[in-house]
Amino acid sequence: MPFITSFVPNHTDIKGEGDNHTEKLQRFNIYRKMLAEYFNEDADEAMKKVDKFEAEVKKKFVEEPAQMELLIVVNKLLTGFDAPSATFLYIDKNLRDHGLFQAVCRVNRLDGDDKDYGYIIDYMDLFKSLKKAFNDFTSEALGGYSKEDVEGLLKNRVQKGKESLDEALEAVKALVEPVEPPKDTMAHIRYFCGNNKDNPDELKDTEPRRVALYKLTIALLRAYASIADEMSEAGYSEKETAQIKADIKHFENPAEGNHACKQLH
Secondary structure (H helix, E strand, O other), X not given: OOEEEOOOOOHHHHXXXXXXXXXXXXXXXXXXXXXXXXXXXXXXXXXXXXXXXXXXXXXXXXXOHHHOOOOEEEOOOOOOOOOOOOOEEEEOOOOOHHHHHHHHHHHOOOOOOOOOOOEEEEOOOOHHHHHHHHHHHHOOOOOOOXXXXXXXXXXXXXXXXXXXXXXXXXXXHHHXXXXXXXXXXXXXXXXXXXXXXXXXXXXXXOHHHHHHHHHHHHHHHHHHHHHHHHOOOOOOOHHHHHHHHHHHHHHOOHHHHHHHHHHHO
């Protein structure tokens, strides 16, 4: 797993460490191994490419998030780094004031229709410090930050998650409402793909429906995943939770429908 850190491996850092399993030596060896595996070459040669490694990893995280889903950062990227697709921030370090505020703002950028907010997973119990940082901003102590960085920063996650899930589920159900009875798999395929093999343009004509279905399904799955373990806390009854799980299972494989479309045509 790639990680970006202020630490730069240097042989002078481990001078005198010998064969002892010290923290310095362990850190040095882990970083060397990561670089060697990334560039697929000898560690001594890979160590000469630290700047190239960091530039490539940051570029992939921003431009190809599906290929770089997790990035571990140590004492870096608090400022001057913008990755709108970043949705989850895991904090495992004591941060305060400006540093804490800058860190949480890394996931507060919108990125398309399916991202409404970011999530902070706080292992250090920093919520009170975060409230202080937020209050400092409203009193202009942090007035240099843009409004969009703090808008909605302290929204109730579970409440907002429930709203997002309800809205996403309603949108998908509205989209499939015109499907004819008995609303089984084939009925859905006919609605979203067409059923006239003699009309080669029919698949293209129904494409907007499929695109809408894929987008709404992704939004639904993301909304459900965010509170799947907290359905009762969100206010759902056991019966409602079971029904939502069944609905999610029904909608979670639109790609299979796309394959079926191609088979029909």
